[in-house]
Structure formats: structure tokens, C-alpha cells
Amino acid sequence: MTLQPEDFWSFGEWLLRPQAFLESALLQGVVLIALAILVGLLVGYLVSAVRYGPAEGFYAVARAVRDLIRDDLPGTSPRRIVALARLAYKEAIRRRVLVVVGLFLVGLLFAGWYLDPRSSDPGRLYISFVLTATNYLILLLALFISAFSLPADIKNRTIYTIVTKPVRATEIVLGRMLGFVAVGTLILIPMGIASYFFVTRGLQHDHEVADIQELADGRFEGKLSYDQFHEHTFTLDPPAAAGEPSLGLTDAVRGHRHVIRQLDGKYVIGEPTGALRARVPSYGTLVFTDRGGNLDFKGIDVGQEKARGGYSSAGIARLVGVAREARRLEYGYVEGGGGSLGSAIYSFADVTPSRYPDEEGIPMEMSLRAFRTVKGDIVSGLRGSITLRNPDNTQLESNPINFVVQEYDVSEERLPRQIEGTDGGQVRMLDLFEDLVTPDGRLDVVIRCLDGQQYLGATTSSVYLRPAESSFAWNLFKSYVSIWLQMVMVIAFGVMFSTFLSGPVAMVATFVCVLLGFTAERIYDIRYYMDKGESMGGGPIESMVRLLRQDSMTTDLDVDAIAAKVIQGIDAGLIYTLDVIATSLPNLPKMLSTAEYAASGFDIFGSLLARHAVATVGYVIVAFLIGYFFLKTREIAA
Numbered sequence: 001m002t003l004q005p006e007d008f009w010s011f012g013e014w015l016l017r018p019q020a021f022l023e024s025a026l027l028q029g030v031v032l033i034a035l036a037i038l039v040g041l042l043v044g045y046l047v048s049a050v051r052y053g054p055a056e057g058f059y060a061v062a063r064a065v066r067d068l069i070r071d072d073l074p075g076t077s078p079r080r081i082v083a084l085a086r087l088a089y090k091e092a093i094r095r096r097v098l099v100v101v102g103l104f105l106v107g108l109l110f111a112g113w114y115l116d117p118r119s120s121d122p123g124r125l126y127i128s129f130v131l132t133a134t135n136y137l138i139l140l141l142a143l144f145i146s147a148f149s150l151p152a153d154i155k156n157r158t159i160y161t162i163v164t165k166p167v168r169a170t171e172i173v174l175g176r177m178l179g180f181v182a183v184g185t186l187i188l189i190p191m192g193i194a195s196y197f198f199v200t201r202g203l204q205h206d207h208e209v210a211d212i213q214e215l216a217d218g219r220f221e222g223k224l225s226y227d228q229f230h231e232h233t234f235t236l237d238p239p240a241a242a243g244e245p246s247l248g249l250t251d252a253v254r255g256h257r258h259v260i261r262q263l264d265g266k267y268v269i270g271e272p273t274g275a276l277r278a279r280v281p282s283y284g285t286l287v288f289t290d291r292g293g294n295l296d297f298k299g300i301d302v303g304q305e306k307a308r309g310g311y312s313s314a315g316i317a318r319l320v321g322v323a324r325e326a327r328r329l330e331y332g333y334v335e336g337g338g339g340s341l342g343s344a345i346y347s348f349a350d351v352t353p354s355r356y357p358d359e360e361g362i363p364m365e366m367s368l369r370a371f372r373t374v375k376g377d378i379v380s381g382l383r384g385s386i387t388l389r390n391p392d393n394t395q396l397e398s399n400p401i402n403f404v405v406q407e408y409d410v411s412e413e414r415l416p417r418q419i420e421g422t423d424g425g426q427v428r429m430l431d432l433f434e435d436l437v438t439p440d441g442r443l444d445v446v447i448r449c450l451d452g453q454q455y456l457g458a459t460t461s462s463v464y465l466r467p468a469e470s471s472f473a474w475n476l477f478k479s480y481v482s483i484w485l486q487m488v489m490v491i492a493f494g495v496m497f498s499t500f501l502s503g504p505v506a507m508v509a510t511f512v513c514v515l516l517g518f519t520a521e522r523i524y525d526i527r528y529y530m531d532k533g534e535s536m537g538g539g540p541i542e543s544m545v546r547l548l549r550q551d552s553m554t555t556d557l558d559v560d561a562i563a564a565k566v567i568q569g570i571d572a573g574l575i576y577t578l579d580v581i582a583t584s585l586p587n588l589p590k591m592l593s594t595a596e597y598a599a600s601g602f603d604i605f606g607s608l609l610a611r612h613a614v615a616t617v618g619y620v621i622v623a624f625l626i627g628y629f630f631l632k633t634r635e636i637a638a
Contacts, residue, residue, distance in 0.1 A: 013519045013608040029618045032584055036622040040629040063615055064632040072168045080167055084175025091147045092183040100141050104191050107133055118229040121255045123275035124599045126202050130195035131595040135483050141632025142487045146180050147507035173627045176495045184487045192480040203275050211268045235261050277601035278475035281464035284348040288332045293341035293411025299332015302371050302455055333371055334456045344447040344458040348465055351443045353433050355467045361414040363466040369457030370405050381405055382454050388436045389444040395424045396435055470603040478604040482594040485616045489586055492623035500630040513585050520582035527579045539571025586619050
């Protein structure tokens with residue numbers, strides 16, 4: 001899982017952005033709500049002007065604003081909202097929406113046949129499946145029940161049994177939203193419980209000891225039976241005292257291990273551990289050095305990644321300080337070989353004995369990339385080294401700890417509490433916390449590539465310390481909270497569109513909003529490269545011209561200079577319009593999806609969920625206000 005720069009922001013940084021307040025979520029949310037109100041008023045005026053004339057249309061909209069501020073908001077009754085929510089809830093239940101739970105359970109039954117247990121990481125496969133299936137099912141359900149309910153009531157005229165009573169438009173919109181959210185929650189709970197048991201039971205399996213032999217030092221080495229399309233090897237230590245069991249641990253296969261106990265000639269194989277995890281990572285800041293030892297943010301560009309931006313070298317203290325403040329995430333490569341001084345330097349904070357109490361050392365995990373310029377020994381893998389260094393005294397550093405890069409997987413290392421190293425040219429035993437960690441808890445970890453003409457790739461998220469581990473069940477619950485937030489947002493948009501559109505059109509409009517949010521990242525990339533003049537093939541109009549003329553994307557547009565400027569101007573207008581729309585709409589995969597965290601075995605931190613919840617509340621407020629004005633316009637027209 002590769003994180004983006006904004007993933008490292010705290011909730012306060014995301015909300016306020018002290019360094020760039022104009023880009024803060026708070027300011028953008030206020031602007032978005034203001035623009036939504038203006039657009040709603042403008043559209044409401046246009047509709048009223050067409051029906052009643054310009055002057056009467058203006059007064060109709062003005063009355064709607066007056067009613068909202070003077071009457072509807074202050075006079076909104078929670079009791080009536082709850083009553084309308086119960087009505088919407090019962091209406092949705094009568095439509096037999098609970099059948100979605102049955103469809104999901106049937107899907108889980110058949111998924112057990114088709115999910116490949118021979119996958120290199122079956123835990124990730126199972127978690128991704130249940131979260132993806134739940135996400136799509138619940139969003140489709142939310143889209144259906146929210147878009148069709150109010151138009152159906154208006155068409156059947158059952159809405160008049162409500163509006164003829166002292167019920168306000170604010171209560172109708174909020175009641176519909178809350179009622180449909182209650183239905184979705186009722187469906188989401190059993191789906192989450194079934195998902196948990198499906199994942200945990202699907203990964204359970206047993207082994208038996210197939211072969212064992214005694215080693216010269218008194219330990220035992222053996223192999224477990226071939227079950228669930230894999231097998232393990234293990235080493236069993238002798239018992240610590242008479243009457244106590246011998247303990248051992250298998251090697252890691254397909255993301256899990258087994259604990260083995262032996263007592264009185266009987267072997268007990270424990271359940272698989274490590275397949276379902278919720279790591280609590282502690283990330284550092286990253287700078288690179290090139291083969292000459294010069295410092296930079298970006299590292300070496302091998303042509304696979306587009307490095308955006310960069311900083312000049314002016315000393316590691318300044319670079320690390322800027323990196324810690326800006327939280328940039330650049331992907332760079334480190335050149336290997338004996339003559340290269342290239343390295344990736346990770347600076348970690350808050351490295352204290354109370355946070356890492358394990359006497360054996362600090363757990364560290366890595367997911368590095370490898371780039372080969374020559375074939376070399378592809379069986380053994382690329383070799384790297386880890387050096388621990390005191391940030392304030394670079395003369396204090398440990399001897400290198402060699403490792404082999406595990407591509408497409410997470411390798412686990414442990415930084416020992418006692419390690420041999422150098423102190424001003426003198427070799428001695430160094431204590432991790434007393435010698436290598438500064439008094440304020442900072443530690444530098446230097447990653448190098450040992451193989452010549454080969455490169456190691458790293459981002460800020462590629463190397464992290466692991467001070468703790470959370471519960472998988474709790475992490476899965478937080479993933480379902482994220483799905484619930486997505487459902488709330490889709491319901492809010494569906495109810496909003498249903499206040500002035502027919503059911504099918506409201507459903508399509510909501511779907512288009514979600515779809516544009518899904519494509520937001522692609523629109524951002526197009527705009528970024530257009531700003532730099534690097535957009536291959538141009539915008540939509542230029543691309544269409546190239547298709548009709550069968551021109552290559554890599555050549556200049558073969559048209560008249562004036563025509564080229566017109567085409568590029570129209571393209572720029574379209575792209576920036578799409579960019580504004582995509583920025584205004586919720587980017588559900590980026591904003592609210594946490595499935596990748598759970599599937600990759602990382603804890604979903606609380607600040608991320610808090611950001612998701614605040615963003616959801618903001619969009620619900622926008623949808624509520626727009627829906628209110630459209631419903632008032634519709635009532636005026638009636």
C-alpha cells in the first residue's frame with residue numbers, strides 16, 4: 001500500500017492547513033457550502049421564473065430563503081423528523097430491501113469455492129473480497145431506495161397526506177435521509193458480522209508434524225504436513241526447565257505462521273497467526289543521498305515514476321526539518337554498489353523505551369521496490385543494508401544489518417537493543433536508546449543497496465517502526481464505519497436529487513456524481529500535465545481530432561495555428577470545468593475508502609476516520625440545503 005502526502009496529515013493539519021490555509025478543508029468546505037447555496041438559489045430562481053415570470057420567481061425564491069431562516073430551521077421538530085424517518089424506514093422495509101443480506105450471504109457461500117487459497121496472501125484476498133462486495137451492494141441499495149422514494153410518493157400523491165399536515169420541508173428532507181440511513185445500517189450490521197466469520201473461518205486450517213530430527217545443539221528441526229496447498233518448516237527449542245513444553249515457530253508462508261508446543265511426545269500446532277493483522281505503524285520522514293553523497297528529496301528517477309518538485313541540498317538538518325513540516329512523499333531510487341554513497345535516510349521521532357518496551361529490539365517493517373539494470377542473480381534477490389545512526393552525532397552509528405529485499409511483500413526486521421558499531425572511529429557495543437537515539441527520541445535509519453548496477457525504491461511509507469498492533473476485529477469494524485459513511489453520503493445525494501427529479505433520473509444523477517468522484521484522480525493528473533505542457537495527446541477535443549485524422553499522440557497537432565489555439569483553449573476550459581466539478585464532488589475512493597488499509601493489515605487511525613466523518617457531514621449539509629430549496633420550489637409550483 002502506497003500512501004499519499006495527505007495521508008500523513010493529522011486531523012488539525014487537514015482541517016486548518018496552517019502553512020496553506022487556502023487549501024484547508026475548513027475553508028474549502030465553507031466555500032463549497034456557499035457555492036451550493038448560490039447554485040441552488042439560482043436554479044430555483046430560473047425554475048420559478050419560467051413558471052411565474054422573472055419578478056414573481058424572485059419573490060418565490062426570496063420567500064423560500066426567508067422561510068428557511070425565520071420559520072423552518074427554528075421550527076424544525078425532532079419528533080416530526082423521527083416520525084418521518086420511521087415512515088421512510090417502514091416504506092423501505094416493505095420493498096423487501098432486506099433481501100440484500102440474503103444475497104450477500106449466498107455470495108459468501110459461493111465465494112468459498114472461487115477464492116484461491118493458494119494465493120500468496122489469502123488474508124488480503126478474503127478481506128478485499130468481503131469489503132468490496134459489501135461496499136458495492138450497500139451503495140447500490142442506498143442509491144435505489146433514496147432516489148425512488150420521494151418521486152414515487154409525489155407521483156402516487158401519497159405525499160399530500162404529509163404536506164397537508166404541519167410538516168416543514170426541512171423535516172421531510174431530514175426524515176427521508178435518517179430513515180434510509182437506518183435501513184442501510186440495519187443491513188450493514190449482519191453483513192459485517194458475516195464478513196468477520198467468513199474471513200476468520202476461511203483462513204483456519206490444521207497441520208500435523210510430518211518430519212522431525214534432532215540437531216547437534218539440542219534443538220529439533222522439522223516440517224509440517226502439506227495442507228491447504230502449503231507446508232511449513234519449523235525449529236523447536238529445548239524446554240527451559242523440566243516439565244515445561246518445548247516451544248517453536250514455523251516459517252512464514254502465505255502471510256502466517258504457527259506456534260508449536262511439544263510435551264511428553266505430543267505436538268500441538270497452534271492456529272495460524274499473522275494473516276489477520278492491524279499494524280500500528282510509526283512513519284518517519286525521508287530524504288535521499290545520491291551516489292556522491294549529496295542530499296535530495298527525490299532520489300534517483302529510473303524512468304518509472306514522475307517526480308514532481310524537489311529541493312536543493314543544504315544540509316540534512318534543514319532538509320529533514322522541511323520534510324517533517326511539509327510531509328512530502330516522493331518516490332526515489334537508491335543506487336547500489338560498493339562505490340556508491342546512495343542511501344535512503346528515514347528519520348523517526350518519539351523512539352522511546354516506553355513506546356518500544358520489547359527487550360529484543362524495535363520491530364521494523366519494509367516494503368521496498370527493486371529495479372534491475374542487469375539480470376544478475378534474480379533467484380537470490382537484491383541485497384540491502386540497514387544502519388542505525390544518531391541524528392545529532394553522525395559519528396555514532398551501528399554496523400550494517402544485511403537483508404534481502406522481498407519484492408511485493410512486507411519484510412520484518414528487528415532493530416536490536418544492543419548492537420556493535422563505531423563511536424568516532426572506535427568499535428564498541430552500542431545501546432540503541434542510550435547511544436543511537438537522541439534525548440528527544442529521534443533516530444536515523446539508513447537504507448542502502450549492496451548490489452552494483454541495481455536500485456532500491458522507497459517512499460515515506462516503505463519503512464516504518466511498529467510500536468503496537470491493534471485488533472483485527474476492531475479494524476474491520478472501522479472499515480465498515482467507512483462504508484457506512486459512504487452510504488450516508490450517497491443517500492444524501494439521492495434524496496437531494498429526488499426532490500426535483502423523477503426516480504430514474506435522480507438515480508442516474510446520483511450515479512454520475514459518484515462516478516465523477518471516482519475519476520477525480522485522473523482529472524487531476526490531466527490538469528497537472530496540461531499546466532506543465534506535458535499532456536500527451538491533448539484534451540478531449542484535440543484527442544478527438546487526432547482520432548479522426550489518425551495522428552500520433554507524440555507529434556504536434558497538424559492543423560492551422562489559429563485552429564490549434566482554439567482547440568487547446570476549448571480543451572483547457574473543459575478540463576478546468578471538469579476539475580472544478582470533480583473537486584466539488586465527493587471522491588469516495590480517496591475520501592472514504594479504508595478497504596486498502598484493512599486488507600494490507602494496517603490499523604485505520606482515528607484521525608483518518610474523523611476526517612471522513614467531517615467530510616461526510618459537510619456534504620450532507622450541502623445536499624440538505626439544496627434539497628430543501630428544490631422541495632420548496634416544487635411546493636410553490638404545486
